[in-house]
Amino acid sequence: MAAQPAKDTSTQELEQKQEWWWIAEKKRSKRLDYLRKAVWKKGALGGNYAPGIKVDLEIPQLFTNMWNFWRYDPPMLRRAKSMAHVLENMPIFITDHAQLVGYMGTLPHTLAWRVDGATMVNEELYNEPGVMPEPEQASLKRVADLNAYWAGNTAVDKLARVLDPEDAVKFLSGAIGWGAPTSAYGYSGKDYEFMFAQRHGFEDILDLIDQSIEKAEDLTMGNPGPEILPVYDRIQNWDAMKIMLNAAIAYARRYARLARILAEHYETDPKRKEELLRLAQTCENVPAKAPSTFQESLQYDHFVQILARLEAHEGAWPARPDYYHWPMYEKDVIKEKNITREEALDLVGEFMIRAYEVGGFGPRWAREGLQGITGTWVWTLGGVNKDGSDACNDLTLAFLQAARLVRVANPTFGFRWHPKVRDEVMREVFECIRHGLGYPSIRNDPLLIQNAMHWHGHPLEEARTWVHQACMSPCPTTKHGVQPMRMASATANCAKMVEYALHNGYDHVVQMQMGPKTGDARKFKTFDELFAAWTTQMKWLINTLVRTVNLGRYKDPEFYGRPFLSAISERAVESGLDVVSPVGDRGNCWVTGFTWVENADSLAAVKKLVFDEKRYTMDDLLNALENNWNGYEQMRRDFVNDAPKWGNDDDFVDGIMVRCLQEVAKHSREIKCPSGNSWPLLPENVSGNIHYSSIVGALPNGRRLGDALYDGGISPGPGLDKKGPSAVLKSCGKIDHVGDGRAFLLNQRLSPSQLAGEKGYQLWKAYIRTWADLGLDHVQFNMVSDETLRAAQKDPEKYQEVIVRVAGYSAHFVDISRKTQDNIIQRTVQGI
Amino acid sequence: MKCTECSFEAPVEKFRYLYNARIDASISLRQCPQCQAWLATDELAGEATQKVGPGEAPWGKSAGIEGLAEDAAS
Numbered sequence: 093m094a095a096q097p098a099k100d101t102s103t104q105e106l107e108q109k110q111e112w113w114w115i116a117e118k119k120r121s122k123r124l125d126y127l128r129k130a131v132w133k134k135g136a137l138g139g140n141y142a143p144g145i146k147v148d149l150e151i152p153q154l155f156t157n158m159w160n161f162w163r164y165d166p167p168m169l170r171r172a173k174s175m176a177h178v179l180e181n182m183p184i185f186i187t188d189h190a191q192l193v194g195y196m197g198t199l200p201h202t203l204a205w206r207v208d209g210a211t212m213v214n215e216e217l218y219n220e221p222g223v224m225p226e227p228e229q230a231s232l233k234r235v236a237d238l239n240a241y242w243a244g245n246t247a248v249d250k251l252a253r254v255l256d257p258e259d260a261v262k263f264l265s266g267a268i269g270w271g272a273p274t275s276a277y278g279y280s281g282k283d284y285e286f287m288f289a290q291r292h293g294f295e296d297i298l299d300l301i302d303q304s305i306e307k308a309e310d311l312t313m314g315n316p317g318p319e320i321l322p323v324y325d326r327i328q329n330w331d332a333m334k335i336m337l338n339a340a341i342a343y344a345r346r347y348a349r350l351a352r353i354l355a356e357h358y359e360t361d362p363k364r365k366e367e368l369l370r371l372a373q374t375c376e377n378v379p380a381k382a383p384s385t386f387q388e389s390l391q392y393d394h395f396v397q398i399l400a401r402l403e404a405h406e407g408a409w410p411a412r413p414d415y416y417h418w419p420m421y422e423k424d425v426i427k428e429k430n431i432t433r434e435e436a437l438d439l440v441g442e443f444m445i446r447a448y449e450v451g452g453f454g455p456r457w458a459r460e461g462l463q464g465i466t467g468t469w470v471w472t473l474g475g476v477n478k479d480g481s482d483a484c485n486d487l488t489l490a491f492l493q494a495a496r497l498v499r500v501a502n503p504t505f506g507f508r509w510h511p512k513v514r515d516e517v518m519r520e521v522f523e524c525i526r527h528g529l530g531y532p533s534i535r536n537d538p539l540l541i542q543n544a545m546h547w548h549g550h551p552l553e554e555a556r557t558w559v560h561q562a563c564m565s566p567c568p569t570t571k572h573g574v575q576p577m578r579m580a581s582a583t584a585n586c587a588k589m590v591e592y593a594l595h596n597g598y599d600h601v602v603q604m605q606m607g608p609k610t611g612d613a614r615k616f617k618t619f620d621e622l623f624a625a626w627t628t629q630m631k632w633l634i635n636t637l638v639r640t641v642n643l644g645r646y647k648d649p650e651f652y653g654r655p656f657l658s659a660i661s662e663r664a665v666e667s668g669l670d671v672v673s674p675v676g677d678r679g680n681c682w683v684t685g686f687t688w689v690e691n692a693d694s695l696a697a698v699k700k701l702v703f704d705e706k707r708y709t710m711d712d713l714l715n716a717l718e719n720n721w722n723g724y725e726q727m728r729r730d731f732v733n734d735a736p737k738w739g740n741d742d743d744f745v746d747g748i749m750v751r752c753l754q755e756v757a758k759h760s761r762e763i764k765c766p767s768g769n770s771w772p773l774l775p776e777n778v779s780g781n782i783h784y785s786s787i788v789g790a791l792p793n794g795r796r797l798g799d800a801l802y803d804g805g806i807s808p809g810p811g812l813d814k815k816g817p818s819a820v821l822k823s824c825g826k827i828d829h830v831g832d833g834r835a836f837l838l839n840q841r842l843s844p845s846q847l848a849g850e851k852g853y854q855l856w857k858a859y860i861r862t863w864a865d866l867g868l869d870h871v872q873f874n875m876v877s878d879e880t881l882r883a884a885q886k887d888p889e890k891y892q893e894v895i896v897r898v899a900g901y902s903a904h905f906v907d908i909s910r911k912t913q914d915n916i917i918q919r920t921v922q923g924i
Numbered sequence: 925m926k927c928t929e930c931s932f933e934a935p936v937e938k939f940r941y942l943y944n945a946r947i948d949a950s951i952s953l954r955q956c957p958q959c960q961a962w963l964a965t966d967e968l969a970g971e972a973t974q975k976v977g978p979g980e981a982p983w984g985k986s987a988g989i990e991g992l993a994e995d996a997a998s
Contacts, residue, residue, distance in 0.1 A: 722937050725950055725967040732948045785943065796952075799943045811946050911943055918946055 110844055110880060112527040113499055113893030120497040121434070123189045124441045128498050130187060132201045134451020134466045135501065136459035138909035141203070146225045147217060147453050148197040149234050151402070152207035154178045156238055159208070166325070168670055172332035172655040175403055176339035184346055186354065191367060191439060192391055192446050193347045193375065194398040203466075204452040206405040207238055208652075209276035210248035214239045216455040223453070247274040247652040251644050259640050267602045267787055269583050269637045270457065270686075270780070273644025275672045276652050279408035279562045279578030280400060284569040286662040287396065288389075288416040293381035294337040300665055301330050301337075308668065326668025333659035340399050340656065341380045348375035386436060389420035390443045396660060397447070403656045405452045407578055408562040409469035409503060412569065413443070414488040421487045433490070440487075441494040448500035461783040463912055464903025465502045468778065470560040474517065475508030475537050478553045482512040492520040496527050501895050501902045506560045507532035508540075509860065518860075522853050525873050526844070528880075530897025533872035534860060536829070540566050540869055543830045547760075547772045548680050563901060564776050564805075564835045564870065565682050571662040572678045576654065576671045577645065582637035582771070585780070587687035587788045587801060589633055590694045593625040594717065594792070597632075601789050601797065607632045614710050619695075619703045626695065627755050634683055634756070638763050638771055645766050648672040679769025682834040683760070687784055687801045688775035689738050692749035693793035693809060697735035700744065707734075717790040720797050732794035732812075739808025741819035746826045749806075753832040760833075776837035777804025777899040782912045800915040804899045805837025805870070810918035817859065817922040825866030839897065841874045841921045859924045872897050874916065881905060881917050925954075925965070928972050932958035936970045939963065 106114045117125060133142050158174035165173065183198040196204040203223070207214065217223070217235050224231040243249075251274060252260055262268060271277070286292055292300075308323045308330075348371075355368035370387070377384065378392035393413070400406055424430040431439075451466040462468065473491055477483045495505065507521050521532055544555040544566055554568040561567035567575045588606070592599070597607030610625035644651075649670035657671050658664035664671035701707045708727065716724035736745040753773070760772045781801035789797050793809070802809045806824055813820050817840065824838055847856055863871055874897045884891030888906040896905045896916055905913060925936045939954035942962065950968040953976055955961070963972040 720941070722941075729948075729950060729968075794947055796941065796944065798941050799947065809947060811948055914943075914945070 116497050116499050121438055123438055124497055126189050127442055127445050131445055131449045134203060135464040135907055137907045138463055139456050139460045141223055143222065144201055145223060146202050147205050147223045148202035149225060149231060150198045151178055151182055152205050152238055154181055156207060156241055166328055167650060168329050168332040168653045168655050171653055172335040176335050178402065179339040179343040184350060186350060191371060191387060192394055192442050194394050196398050196401040196450060204401065206276055206452065207242055208246050209405060210246050210272055211243050213455045214242060247276040248272050250651040251647060254647065255640060255643060259636055262606055262636055263640050265602050265604065267599055267606060268585050268588055268633050271583050273641040274652050275577035275648050275654055276404055278404045278406050280406060280576050280657050281410045281561055281567050281569065281574040282396060283571065283574045283661040284416050285557065287660055291382040294341050294379045295381060297659060297665055298334060298337050301334055304668060305330050329668050329670060332655040336656040336659045344375045344379055344395055348372040383420055386420040386424040387439055389417045390439055394446055399656050401450060403654060407467045409447065410559045410561050410567060412472040412559045414473050414485060414491050415483055418485050418487050437490055437494055440490050441498045444494060444498050444500055444503060447503045457783060461778055461780045463779050463909060464907035465901055468563045468901045469503035470506050470563055471503045472559040473505050473507050473532060474513060476510055476556050478556050484513055484517045488517060489520050492524055495524055495529060499893060499895065501904050504531035504902045506535050508537040509534050510537040518857060519853060522856055525875055526847060528876045529895050530874055530902040533870060536864060536869045539829055539867060543834065546830050547834060548678060548769050550678065563778060564837055565774055567680045572676060573680065574661060575680045576657060577648065581681050581684065582641045583684040583686060584633055584637055585687055585784055586685045587690040587791065589626055589630045590691045591789050591791065592629040593622060601787055614714050616710055619699045622698060630756060631759050634759065635763065642766050645674055674766035677767045679765045679767030681765040681769065681771050682774040683771050685773045685775035686777050686780040687788060689802045689806060690791055690793055691752055692738050692745055694791045696745035696748050697731045697792045700735045701731060713792060720790045728794050731792055737809060737812040739813035739820045739823050740815040741822040746823050750826055753827060757832050772834040774834040775805045778901060779898050779912055782909065800911055803839050803915060803919060807839040810915060811920055813920050817924050821863055821866050824868050829867050829869040835869050838868065838871045839919065840871055841919045843921050843923055844875045844877050846923055847875065855924050878917055885913060925970055925972050927956040927959060927961060927963060929961040929975050930956060930959035932956055
């Protein structure tokens with residue numbers, strides 16, 4: 093926490109100084125204050141874990157022991173039995189004052205290690221000083237033994253053997269994309285409709301599975317024929333799901349027992365004793381049965397998320413808590429008044445803290461790409477009900493209020509704005525932004541529902557259930573809509589498209605022929621020749637990524653598989669297929685477009701200065717780029733300052749942006765995911781703009797190798813949007829946010845002093861109205877002044893709690909690298 | 925180029941390029957190969973202007989390089 097408490101400073105004074113973290117500390121309950129301060133920060137500081145954070149070796153050891161023991165079992169059954177062993181034997185703990193339990197490690201300061209995911213990640217453990225539990229030598233020996241067992245046998249190792257060798261080398265070069273196409277590292281959607289809307293506890297699901305097994309067994313007793321052969325596999329899959337569900341119920345009841353032991357034998361405070369007994373009752377009831385109280389509802393959800401994270405390394409947290417927990421909140425807080433609103437707010441705050449606590453070990457490239465956090469936990473709030481009516485409720489307000497009290501950087505919120513949102517809700521949204529949280533991001537609900545129907549054919553009612561699958565991408569929470577793994581999707585380093593178009597497909601950074609040979613750019617005589625080369629490189633890059641992840645998806649039930657996730661997914665429970673199978677999935681894939689805007693700005697600069705005005709030749713340009721602009725500073729400045737830049741309502745460059753997007757959209761409809769659906773582009777960055785700064789070569793927009801790329805999505809280059817916020821919105825409004833791609837991230841910085849008070853709120857509300865009228869699907873704000881950010885750079889100890897929006901996520905400012913900090917400060921502060 | 929901290933002298937490209945302070949200005953950050961100091965560098969003149977640290981400075985936008993935005997706009 094920050095260095096000096098502000099006991100003697102008035103709230104009003106703190107508000108004037110915009111030191112919102114002190115206000116939070118003054119306003120939150122003693123319980124929330126304790127829980128917030130007791131939690132271990134798992135996000136990497138820049139790229140390094142904080143002192144004291146250790147990798148958990150107990151769970152990988154338990155898992156590996158059983159995995160070896162059941163080596164003759166089919167994949168799903170083997171994983172289920174191994175996981176059940178973990179759940180039965182892993183040490184558990186209850187944090188003092190906590191009312192919710194469950195963690196994916198055996199101690200609060202540990203990071204989960206997905207030992208069976210990828211050898212290249214396992215080997216990274218050796219490169220991280222300080223993360224080994226003491227005694228270090230003994231831990232290193234355990235790690236070496238585990239790595240020796242898994243080397244060549246992890247999910248990624250298995251997949252690498254079946255990939256096209258050339259694709260594999262290019263994919264693994266790290267130059268054109270990132271991620272591992274396996275559900276071992278997933279963004280798994282949860283079938284909330286099945287669990288919460290239809291009110292299925294795990295015992296109910298066990299009954300459904302038993303009925304399915306009974307029917308299947310009847311089938312196998314009938315006349316022999318090839319059609320019954322798959323049924324045998326499905327029966328084994330159902331058995332695996334049952335093992336997981338029973339193990340999960342038993343795991344929850346271990347918490348119940350621990351809570352009861354603490355209450356009956358150790359706790360002296362009668363109030364806490366009562367809480368522990370309530371916690372015990374809660375864990376006896378859920379997840380076995382559907383929740384019957386608000387606390388049970390939150391606990392059920394948290395158990396599901398933790399269990400899924402024990403099964404796979406999950407990089408995101410698709411959830412819609414104000415919608416799915418509303419029935420129990422309404423019952424307990426509004427109708428029956430079993431708990432007060434303040435008590436409910438405590439539970440909501442703790443629910444967020446328990447999520448913030450979650451952390452898994454990630455390789456350096458992932459930590460650099462997601463500085464300050466361990467995954468993009470973007471929870472969805474607001475939106476509409478299945479009938480189109482406003483879904484915002486008092487729990488929506490409670491989440492927005494609790495966020496300001498606990499001030500965690502993860503989870504964050506994405507708010508589904510629509511025209512019927514009440515002013516009371518908009519004010520709470522604005523307060524979170526004004527308090528410098530950087531969230532909620534604002535999403536255009538009607539437009540994104542239309543987009544979901546356009547690209548993936550989700551029926552209207554299902555499209556209306558959408559949640560953020562990761563930072564940005566909408567996905568329904570329904571039987572056929574839910575998406576079981578992140579690497580149903582691909583992530584492209586798009587700046588390479590223009591780089592390869594200029595260098596005949598050759599990558600001067602990794603020194604390899606990557607893309608197709610599209611011709612020597614020095615000989616290009618027209619812009620259309622360059623654009624044709626760009627289109628070819630774009631198609632090649634996307635195709636390489638997509639066919640790699642398509643294969644990964646197809647092979648995933650064999651190479652990894654998710655028995656627990658299957659057990660909580662209606663389509664898997666019904667079919668007996670592993671939920672990661674593309675069968676039964678409608679298909680909701682997208683290509684995440686990192687470093688996208690550099691294409692438009694670079695192409696526009698070449699068109700204007702080389703082909704239109706002929707101030708420079710292609711020879712001049714290629715010489716400058718090959719020298720990383722060294723010795724060409726005046727020319728570099730011309731390419732930055734004399735060429736139009738995206739975000740200034742300039743049709744010259746905006747037209748090129750739209751043309752590029754339409755080329756991708758056309759291609760997106762031609763390529764297919766394993767479920768047969770399209771692959772639209774979704775430009776956004778997380779902090780990949782920093783990660784790729786040393787991988788993307790010099791570009792015609794004036795960027796050198798080493799410089800941060802733009803901050804992503806369709807956000808203008810930092811400091812290059814010189815014509816004000818309306819011009820930014822107008823540029824972005826030229827894109828068809830339904831037909832040109834899946835979603836488009838827009839970062840904006842607003843002045844906190846301008847947006848103070850009622851006048852500030854009205855200004856912001858008018859801005860949002862313009863944003864909506866222009867048909868944009870996303871916008872998110874940083875509202876922390878340059879002065880505060882600079883002060884935090886100089887004296888980080890004093891500003892530990894300053895939060896900023898990096899890209900699709902928020903982070904504590906002091907946890908991100910200096911380069912990322914500088915990149916955020918460079919963004920233009922817009923006056924509206 | 926001459927390091928403002930240790931006076932090491934070499935062609936500008938021998939000073940490791942780190943990143944720009946702003947894409948639309950000629951100020952970048954380079955690192956002295958001898959004393960490892962981060963140096964604010966005027967790329968047009970090929971000169972090291974000053975050491976970059978977390979303290980106040982007369983140009984730039986981030987801490988230690990305040991004022992660069994104004995410089996770029998002018």
